[in-house]
Amino acid sequence: MSALRLKQLEDMKKSMNHGCENASKSLSKIMEAEVKLSVSEVKLMKIEDITKKLGKTEEIMTVVLLNLYGDITGTTFLILEPESALKIAAKLTKIPKKDIRVFDEFDISALSELGNITMGAIISALSDHLDKDISLTIPETVTDMLGSTVNSIIAHVGKSTDKILIHKININIAGNDIKGNLLFFFDPKASESIIKIKTKTKTNAGNDKRGNG
Amino acid sequence: MADLAVSANQEILKTSGVGSCLVVTLYDPVNKIGGMAHAMLPKDTTNEQGTPESFRFVDDAINEMISRITEKGGKIDNLRAKLVGGAKMFSLLADDEEGIGEQNISSAKETLNEKGISIESEDIGGTIGRRVEFNVGTGLVSVSTKM
Numbered sequence: 001m002s003a004l005r006l007k008q009l010e011d012m013k014k015s016m017n018h019g020c021e022n023a024s025k026s027l028s029k030i031m032e033a034e035v036k037l038s039v040s041e042v043k044l045m046k047i048e049d050i051t052k053k054l055g056k057t058e059e060i061m062t063v064v065l066l067n068l069y070g071d072i073t074g075t076t077f078l079i080l081e082p083e084s085a086l087k088i089a090a091k092l093t094k095i096p097k098k099d100i101r102v103f104d105e106f107d108i109s110a111l112s113e114l115g116n117i118t119m120g121a122i123i124s125a126l127s128d129h130l131d132k133d134i135s136l137t138i139p140e141t142v143t144d145m146l147g148s149t150v151n152s153i154i155a156h157v158g159k160s161t162d163k164i165l166i167h168k169i170n171i172n173i174a175g176n177d178i179k180g181n182l183l184f185f186f187d188p189k190a191s192e193s194i195i196k197i198k199t200k201t202k203t204n205a206g207n208d209k210r211g212n213g
Numbered sequence: 214m215a216d217l218a219v220s221a222n223q224e225i226l227k228t229s230g231v232g233s234c235l236v237v238t239l240y241d242p243v244n245k246i247g248g249m250a251h252a253m254l255p256k257d258t259t260n261e262q263g264t265p266e267s268f269r270f271v272d273d274a275i276n277e278m279i280s281r282i283t284e285k286g287g288k289i290d291n292l293r294a295k296l297v298g299g300a301k302m303f304s305l306l307a308d309d310e311e312g313i314g315e316q317n318i319s320s321a322k323e324t325l326n327e328k329g330i331s332i333e334s335e336d337i338g339g340t341i342g343r344r345v346e347f348n349v350g351t352g353l354v355s356v357s358t359k360m
Contacts, residue, residue: 047253048215048269057214057230058344060359065303075306140305145359147230148342151214152302155233155253155313 013042016167016184019125023118027173030117031091034174037118037182041168047158050150050166054079054181057147062103064115065153066139068123071132072193074186075157076119078171079150082143084178085111108141115139118182122169132193157185165191215269217250219281223350231298231343233306233314235271237321238295238345239278239330240352241287247349248282250274254313255320271320279328294325295354296335297345314338 020037027035051057062085064078080088082103089107090096092114103111119136127134142149157164167184214234218226226249228236233253240247250268257270268274279289299314301307311319318337325332336343336356344357 051214051230058359065305067305137305140303142302144232144302145230145342145344147214148232148300149302151230151234151253152232152300152306152313156306159254159313 009042009044012167013039015126015129016042016122016169018129019122020169022125023121026117026121027114031088031173033091036172036174037122037169039167040170041166043168044163044165046163047154047161050154050164051147054150054183055146057145057151059146060143061146061149062111062141062143063149063153064111064139064141066115066119067137068134068184068186068190069137070135072126072130072134072186072190074184074190075153076123076136076182076184077153078115078118078180078182079146080178080180084180085143087178088114088173103141103143111141112139115141118171122182122184153185157187161188164188214251215253217248217252217268217274217278217281219246219248219278219285220349221246221285221287223348226347226349227345229344231345232300232302233298233312233317235299235314235317235321235337236297236343236345237271237275237278237325238297238347238354239275239282239292240295240349241282241291242293242352243291244287245350245352246282246285246287247347247352248278249345249347250278251345252317255316271317272324275321275324275328279330289328289330292328292330293333293352294321294330295333295347296321296337297354297356298343299337300339300341300343302340302342 016039024037062080062082068074089110092110093106123134165186169182171180228251238249252271252274257273299318301312346355
């Protein structure tokens with residue numbers, strides 16, 4: 001992990017952004033509004049500093065969580081204000097919400113679908129890019145204090161490390177005043193593996209170039 | 214998170230966003246000295262002491278609190294503990310039989326038992342987050358949730 005260089009982080013960002021473009025297209029169609037996802041940050045962070053970067057620990061947020069498994073492991077989760085989550089659910093289920101504070105099973109199902117579409121597209125792009133098998137579990141949605149949810153995720157991923165490689169993706173849905181964050185936490189071994197693959201790919205590409213020239 | 218505080222000044226210590234993390238309070242009611250730690254992982258397997266900036270492990274945090282309380286004039290024989298947190302916020306994260314929350318609780322009980330400190334009360338487990346306030350003047354701990 002210490003060998004992680006700025007250039008390598010930028011490469012990972014590009015690959016994630018490709019997935020974001022695909023996810024944006026799919027979601028824009030379903031939501032009938034312009035949805036924009038873009039990687040805002042790729043950073044190696046101390047585990048104690050992550051939650052405060054995402055907001056106030058006591059703030060109530062809705063978190064849609066999926067685990068990554070296969071060749072690359074980790075966790076990915078979407079953080080939305082509950083009001084935004086319900087607006088999205090209303091849009092996806094086409095059922096208007098009377099009470100903006102209550103989630104029903106249709107909302108949970110819609111938010112799970114949102115997680116599947118968004119994370120699925122990004123993971124698919126990353127999987128193609130790295131030529132590695134990466135799969136997602138079914139989503140789980142929890143609404144509680146930001147600190148309670150995110151710290152629990154950090155504790156899970158950060159069991160054996162001081163720092164976690166974080167990909168932060170901004171979500172903007174035009175005309176709906178909806179903003180959210182999507183995060184990918186790769187397990188330390190998975191991050192090292194991604195870097196190794198990237199480095200190897202680059203070396204091969206360089207050799208090919210010389211061979212052809 | 215991954216932090217602790219000790220006071221002899223009848224202050225109110227607060228922490229929030231407690232999910233699978235565990236909050237441990239220690240109180241010497243005779244000398245009115247107390248401490249609160251908000252730790253995230255059960256045991257330090259590195260054999261290194263926690264740093265003043267970070268007390269991520271339950272066992273390190275308890276040991277450091279005991280040391281700071283006794284430095285301020287508290288007595289280990291007087292200490293009583295209270296535990297809050299150790300929830301299972303996501304079932305997806307409990308990949309083994311015990312989630313991190315359960316492991317944090319077990320680690321605290323083991324460490325306190327080794328030190329001979331009894332647990333006076335606890336609000337542990339479950340599936341929701343908690344906010345904790347510890348009144349060092351009275352020893353009272355209040356827990357609130359936002360569901």
